[in-house]
Amino acid sequence: MLNLSIILEDSARHVPDRTALVFGDLRLPYSMVDSVANQVASLLVARGIGKGDKVALLCPNVPYFPFVYFGILKAGATVVPLNLLLQPREIAYHLTDSDAKALFCFEGTPELPMGARGREAFEATDGCEQFIVLPATPLATESEHGESFWAALDGMSAEFETVQTEPGDTAAILYTSGTTGQAKGAVLTHANLLINTMVSDGMFPADPEGDVSLAVLPLFHSFGQVSVMNVCLRRRGTLVLLPRFDPGAALELMVREKVTMFAGVPTMYWAMLSKIHSDGDEVPKTLKVAVSGAASLPIEVLKDFEATFGIPILEGYGLSETSPAASFNQLSRPTKPGTIGFPIWGVEMRLVDDEWNPIEGEGPGEVAVRGHNIMKGYYGRPEETAEVMRDGWFRTGDIATRDEEGYYSIIDRTKDMIIRGGFNVYPREVEEVLMTHPSVSLVAVVGVPHDSHGEEVKAYVILAPGATASGDELIGWAKENMAAYKYPRIIEFRETLPISATGKILKRELR
Template identity: 40%
Template sequence: MVNIATDVWANAETDPDRLAIRSPRTITYGELRRTNQQVAGAIRAAGIAPLDRVLFIAPTIPEFPEVYYGLHAAGVTVITMNTMSTAPEIDYVLEDSGASLVIAWHENAANAEQAAAERNVPFWRIEPGFSFDAEPLTQPHEHDRLDTALILYTSGTTGRPKGAELTAANLVDTVASFKPVLELTEDDRFGTALPLFHVYGQCVCMNTALSLGSSFSTVHPFSPKAMLDVMVQDRLTSMAGVPTMWNAMLHVEGDYTPEDFSALRMASSGGASLPVEVMRAFKERFDCAILEGYGLTETVGAATFNDINREQKTGTVGPPLPGTVVEIRDGEGNVLGPNEAGEVFVKGPTVMKGYWNRPDATAADLRDGWLKTGDIGMLDEDGYLSIVDRVKDLIIRGGYNVYPREVEEVLYEHPEIVEVAVVGVPDPHYGEEIAAVTVLEPGSDATPESIRAWAKERLSAYKVPHLFAFVDALPKGATGKILKRAIDRDELRSLAAEGVRA
C-alpha cells in the first residue's frame, strides 16, 4: 500500500515545525499536512471517490503542493495541465479522462471554468488563503501499487494528446531512485522555477524534495534575475532547471559575488539536451556543476542521471538510475553494442502503466515492460547514455544523416550566439536543407556568411547550416524547452527563396 502523500506527511510526524516551503512564503511540514487534510476532506465530502479523476491547474506557487498532496491523500487520480491551456484543450482532457471535478488557481481559472461548465463538471476556484469547511481526512488513502495515481497528457506532437498513466508505485519509486544519486537531506534547500504541472518540476523536483524532508523554494514566473535572487536569499543548496533557464541566468548582470552562490552544491538539468558550452560557462560563473539527466513523461521524468557519487561525463545524461535498465536497439529490434547509435528503450520502476484508454498506443510503445522512447542515443563502455536526437528531428540531407543536436552544440560555442535551434527544411535538390534559427547577442554584427565560415572549421561540410534566420526569441514551452515544432518552416522556405543563405 503506497501514497506519495504518506511520504510527505511523514516529515510532519518527525518534525512538524521544519520548513517545507521556504519561498515565496513559508509553510512548515505540519501546516502543509493540515491543509492537505482539509483538501482531502473536502474531496471526500463532495462524494468524489478514490480513483475518480480530478483535474488541477495551477502554476509554481505554494498553493500547488497544498492542493496536490491533498488530492493524493484522498486517493483520487490527479491530472495536472498547463496553466496556458485553452478551453478546447481542457475540454478534450475532460472528455478523454471522464474527470469528476476541476480545480484551478484563480489567475488561470477562466478557461477551466468555461470548459467545466460546458461539460457540467463541478468547478472549484482556489485563491490565496483558501480553506474548506469539511471534516479533515487524517490518513491518506492506501493505494495498491498499480493504482493510477496521476495522469499526465503528452504534448501531442502527432495526433491528439495521450494520457500517460503513472501509478502510485511509480511516484514513490521515482523518489527512491533519486535518493541515492542526489543525497538530499532535511538540511537541503531546493529551489526551482520549473512548472509544477509538468512531470519534471512535479515528480522529480517537488515530490523528491518534500518526500526527503528538504525545503522547497518556488519562483513564478521565471526570470533569470528572480531565480538568482532566490538562490541568494534562501541560500539554495540545490536547483533544477532546463537548458534555456541556465543559459538565461548566465546572461544576468548584477552585483553578485562568489559568496552569494557558495551554498549551492548541485544543479540538475533535464527536459532537453544541455549544450556543453552552457554547462562549462555555468561551472565557471557559479562554481557548481550542472548534472544532466534524462526521462520522459512516460517514465515519470526519470531514467538516467549523472550521479554525484560517480564520475561526471560531460555531454552524457548519465547512467541508468537504480533499478532502471537502458538498451539501444536498431530498427529491427536488435540490441546494439557500446557507442552504436540507435533508439533508446527503458525498463524499470518508473515506467508508466500505459496510456489512458489507448490500448493500441500502449501496445505500440510498451512491450514486456520496455518503453520505446523515440529518442536516438548510445551507451558508452561504462553505461553512460548520450542522447543524439529525437528520431523525428533527424535531418537527411543528400543521403547523409545530420543530428541537429550535434550542430547546435557547435553553434553554442560561437561567442555571439545566445540560443539556436537547428531544423530541417524541405529542399527540392537535397531532400532537406539544414536551417539554423538563431538568437544573437545584442549589438552583434554576425552574418550568415561569418557564422557558416566559423562552423565549417568545426563541422563536416554536409553538417553546416546553409539557411539562417535571426530572431529575437525562440518559441518555448511551459518548461522553457525550445519548441522546434513551432518554428514556421514556410517562413524558412521564404527566407531561402530570398537568398538568406551562406
C-alpha cells in the same frame, strides 16, 4: 498499502514545525501543508469523489499545488495536472480524455486568465461535476469564476485517514506535450512515482541542516513534480516556489533563501548565466546540487556554469512515461559532461533498432527503458501503448549512443532528425558546434523543406551581447568546421526563441 502522499505525511510527523513551503513572504510549516491537504481529501470524499476517480489540477507553482496534489492522493483519487498555457478547448479535451470528475483551477492573472479559461472548459465538459477556484487573493472566499477553495474547505476536517491504495493503483495521469497529434495521458502508479522519488532523492547527500530547493520548473510537469517537489518534501527540505521563471528573480531567491538544490532546463541555465555576465547579478554561494534535464544542455553552457558557480551541472534523462528519471550522472561514478550518465537504480536501458532488436556497441540506436519507472500505458489508448511498449520495455523516441563504460549520450529526438540529400543530420550536433562560435549565444537548428535535397538545415541564432556576426560569416565558419552535408545553409537571427511552459525550445514553431 502504498500511497504517494506518505512523502508529505512522514515529513509532517517528524518535522512538523520545519518550513515546507516558501512563497513570497509566506512561510508554511509541514504541519499546515499536511492539514490543508487533509481538508482537501475530506472535501473530495464529502463530494463523493474517491478511489479511482480523476481530479484535474490547473495551477502554477504556488502553495495550492501541493495542498491539492496531496489531498487528491490522500482521498485515493488520481491527480491530473494540466499545462498552464492550455486554451479552453484544450482544457476541455484533457478533462474529457481523462474522465475527470472535478477541476481545481487557479484564478490566474489578466495576462494568463486561467480561471476564465478553466470555467469555460468545465461548462463544456459533461462528466466533470465539480469546479473549485483557487483564488489569487490569499484566503478569499469568493471568486467571479465559481466556488472558492477556502469557502469549500470551511468546516472540513483537518484530520483524515489516507485511503489505502495498492502499489499498482494509478496515482497520476501526466499528459505528454503532444508533438505528434493530440496529447496522451501517461498513467503512473503510486509505486512508479514513489520509487522514482526515493531513488532520485538517494542520489544526492542531504544537508543535515535541511535542504532548500528552488521550484521554478512547472509542477504540472513530471520533472518539477517528482524531481523537485516530491524529492524536496521527502528529504524534509524547504521548497521555494517561483511561479514564473525570470533569471534575475531566480538568482535573487537563491541568494536570499540560501538555496542548496536547483533543477532546471538548459534555457534557464543559459538565461541565468547571461544575466550574471551582462548585468553583474550576484552569484549564489550556497548551491550544492545543480541538475539539468528535459533537453540536451550545450557543452558551452556546462563549462560556463562550472566556471561561474564553482559546481558542475549533473545531466539526467527521463520522460513523463518514465516517472520521470531514467538515467543520471550520479555521484557514485565520475560525471561525463555532455552525457545523460547511466541508468538509475532498478532501471535498465538499451539501444534498439526499428524492429526492437538490441543494438550492441556504441550505436546509435533508439533508447528503450525497462524498470520500476515505466508507466502502465497511455490512458484509454491500447493501440498507442502497444506501439511503444513490449515485454516491459518502453521505447522513448530518442536516438542515443553509448560508450564503453555504459554512459549514454542523446543525439536527438527521432522526429527532429533532418534528412538532407539522403544523409541523417542530427540538429543537436550542429547546435553544439555553432555554440562554440564566440558571437553565438543560443541556437536552434531545424530542417526546412527543400526541392532537391528533401530538407535543408536552418539555424535560428541569438547573438551574444555586442556581437555583430553576419549570416554569411557564420555559414562560412560552419562550413569549415562541419561536414558538407551538415552545415546550415540558412541562418535567421532572432532576439528570442519560442519556449514552452516547461522551458524547452519549441522547434515545431520554427519549422
